[in-house]
Structures are given as C-alpha cells and as structure tokens.
Amino acid sequence: MIIQLDLESDIPIYRQLVNQIIEGIATGLLNPGEQLPSVRSLAADLGINLHTVNKAYTHLKQEGFLQIHRQKGALIQPHSMPQADTPFKHKLMAEVRPLAAEAICRGMNEDAFIAACRAAYSSIHHNKGGTTP
C-alpha cells in the first residue's frame, strides 16, 4: 500500500498516517490480520521520524483498528473491527456539523452538500475488493 504524505499540510503527519491507514482498511487494501511494516521501516520508507509512526500506530491501537505485539509488530485487527457505536456517531455529527454550516453559509443547498458527502464515501468504498499489493 502506498502512503502519500503532504509535509506542507496543516494536518499533523501522524494524523495523515492514521487517516490513510484507516482509508486503506476501508478500501480493502489492508485486510484484517494483515501485517503492517515495522515502525522503523515505515518511518525510513516515508522519511519521517519514527516517533511519528509510533504515535500513529498507538492511536490506531487505542481506537481498536490495530493490534500491537511486542515482537511481531503491528497487524490490522483480525477479529472485531470497532463498531459504529453511539460515541462514534456523535463524533461524526460533531465533525460534519461545522462543515455543513459553512456549506450553508456559502450557499450550497442540501443536494449539493449530500452529493459531496456521497462522492467522498463512494470514492473510498468503490475500490473495495481490490487486491492487496
């Protein structure tokens, strides 16, 4: 799986890493039980600090997307992916609200806004079933 970082972005690198790994799981590029590169090698590949990779992995572990074994390294949660429980739904709403508000101020009607959301969802989900390179 290819990870593309934007070092000039306002988004912290570890956050970009988290997002892309989650996206990888969502698209099926990363499958449950699959091995992830070690902190060291991934950091080397991406040319970033190994603390940064570590922070991303830790974050993903706390969210339940990863398991971290001391020797075997990290692997995608093999059994039970985290669910869309109410806390997550609240978080989702809390993050979408400000976007919706700004969209409304800028004159986007509901259809246009929903179309954008649907496009975002589809652009990820349509890839599902892809092979693991």
Added chain:
Amino acid sequence: MIIQLDLESDIPIYRQLVNQIIEGIATGLLNPGEQLPSVRSLAADLGINLHTVNKAYTHLKQEGFLQIHRQKGALIQPHSMPQADTPFKHKLMAEVRPLAAEAICRGMNEDAFIAACRAAYSSIHHNKGGTTP
C-alpha cells in the same frame, strides 16, 4: 446568540468560536449586517482572553464572513457571503473523506452515512428563518 465553549476539547477555543459563529450565520441566528459583541465584551462573557476572540474574528474576516470596522466593532458580512468555490469544495471533500473512511471501517453503509450527513445539514438549516434573540 449563545456560545458554548468546551475548554477541555482538543479543538482550539478560537476554532470553536469560529465554528459557532459560522453556524450562527447558517441558522439565521446571526443575520447579515448584524452587530457582534466587541472582542472585549465577548471575551469577558466567555471568560476567555480577548486575544483569543480577536483571533477568531480576524480569521472570520479573512474568510469573508465578517467585517471589522475600526470602532464600530465587528458585524456579519452584510452583502456577499463567500461562495462555494472550487477551493472550498476541495477542502470539503478532503475533510469528509477520512470521516467516510472511518465510517466504512466501522460498518456503516452508504445510506447510514448519508443519513448522518443529511441530519447534520438539516439540524442547522431547519432553524433558518428563526428570530434574532
């Protein structure tokens, strides 16, 4: 208009302020041309520093949502709100994508995700036309 800050949140206070003011405009609680409290009074009301309020106001001014008059204080942009131009649409997609990805991982299907987005949009837009308290 009532502003509710969460000082514990990891979202910067000035950002929360920005979001809530945009939301206020979107709902119609704040109308174009309407006066906003002075940085000092709002800071006092919210129990935060005036520089924090100032940062939020300045940010909103640069985005085109506010006008800042030298001594009349700040008011909601009376004429042309910023438009939903391509940069904004890109930003919107970029922020929705990771949310969609996580939703997919957590097993939300497209309908459920879209329903959440629509709920967020509606919860703001339905208030439109409300009186100015």
Added chain:
Amino acid sequence: MIIQLDLESDIPIYRQLVNQIIEGIATGLLNPGEQLPSVRSLAADLGINLHTVNKAYTHLKQEGFLQIHRQKGALIQPHSMPQADTPFKHKLMAEVRPLAAEAICRGMNEDAFIAACRAAYSSIHHNKGGTTP
C-alpha cells in the same frame, strides 16, 4: 468636490480624507486660496465624527497644504505649495520600494510596474484644469 469614503477599508478615515483632499488639489478641483467646508459641516455631510475631520485638517496644515484660521475656517494654501524637497523624495522612495519589491516577487517586469505608476499619475493629472464644482 465629492468625497467618497470607504468605511470598511483598512485605511483610517482621516487618512482617506487627507488623500482625497490632496488628490483634489492635484487635479485642480480644489484651487489655492479656496475655502474648505467647516469641520462641522463636512463631518455632518460625510456622516463621520468631527474629530476625524479635524484630525485630517490638522494633518494637512502640518504638511503645508492648508491654512487654518480660527474664524474663517480652512482654506487651501494660497501661496507656496509645499515643494518636492529631499525629505519628500525620501518618503516617496520609502513607500514605493516595498510595492516594487512585491511586484518583482510577483513577476511584474519593470515596464509593467512603471506602466502602473504612470497610469496612477496620469489618472490624476489628466483631470487638471477641471472646474471647481
């Protein structure tokens, strides 16, 4: 002479007033020895604070463009307009330099920059000889 203020501008109102009066003199809309409206009436006409008008007049007096008589009010310097002495030339250079620098950064060549300066000069000077409304 018509004065057009932009209350939303970053430029202080008194400064806009100063600039427009100087421009009026430059175009010949205001002639040496001519009477200016009283502080009170001008302030009323423009809908601004009378301190603001007063500040503009005082500023122009210090620069030598106006005479202020206690009873007769203000009039355009009848005899010797200030000259383009070295202090002024220094000031002029000091204000043009940053503009030139930014223009260079933005890829304007010398001709384009000079053309803009010449256009600014001409747009004022060409009006010269106009009647005093």
Added chain:
Amino acid sequence: MIIQLDLESDIPIYRQLVNQIIEGIATGLLNPGEQLPSVRSLAADLGINLHTVNKAYTHLKQEGFLQIHRQKGALIQPHSMPQADTPFKHKLMAEVRPLAAEAICRGMNEDAFIAACRAAYSSIHHNKGGTTP
C-alpha cells in the same frame, strides 16, 4: 540576510519585517526553498518578541510567500510565487495613487515621478543574482 528595524517608525514592526523579507526575495538575497530563522531565534536576534515575528511569518504564509513546516520552521515558497493577479494590481494602483497625487501637488512632473518609481524598482532588481550570504 540582515534585517534593519526602526522601532520608532509608525510602521508596525511586523509590517517592516514582512516588507524586508519580501524585499529579500525580490533581490534574490533569499532564494526559493531557502530556510528562514526560527521565530524564536529571529526574535532574539532582533530583540523583539517572538509573537511579532510569528505574526509576520503567518502573514507571509497567507500571502503565499512562505511555507511553514511544523518543525522545520519557515522557508521561502519553493515553487510558485504568488502572481501579479488583478487584486494585486488594484492594490498597487490604490497605493500609488495618493503618492502620485502628493507628488503632483508638490510640483513633480510625470518624468520626475516615474524616475523615482523606476529608481525604486531598479534599486531592488539590480541586485538580483547576488550570492546568498
């Protein structure tokens, strides 16, 4: 690159900083991609507060002259400098006009005025290609 501040000037310190950095880019003293001192070290060097430097850097970032990396610090925009678009040309005209008007009042003819503008442009541009000290 040497920065010279006038703490007595009525031009805000952060503005002087902005201007001098833009001038540095224009002269070629600062080259695209080049590293700038950290806010802390520059503030220490200049004997001013780090927030003042930060304000200048942030301003330049928003204008597109700088990139700010989270911990690499600031560097001159490596790729595409901002362009001389119409907004900039309008701003340029708006700032040159009052200068031209005063020059006319003071009896400078067009040639003299243009000569001054050309001198300002040349004094910056002629240094172009200089080495980076």
Added chain:
DNA sequence: GTGGTCTAGACCACT
C-alpha cells in the same frame, strides 16, 4: 470604548 500592536511568559503538540 473600539480594535491594533507589542511584550512576556506559559503549556502543548509535533517531530
């Protein structure tokens, strides 16, 4: 009284 600027000192997130 309003925002604009500057200073000072602190804590945190990021790498």
Added chain:
DNA sequence: GTGGTCTAGACCACG
C-alpha cells in the same frame, strides 16, 4: 527544538 495556542497586561490609533 519547532510552531500553535492561550493568557495577561500595556500602550496607541481611531472616532
């Protein structure tokens, strides 16, 4: 060590 954020207190320009 870097920038980002927040607080606090001060002075000034503006109107």
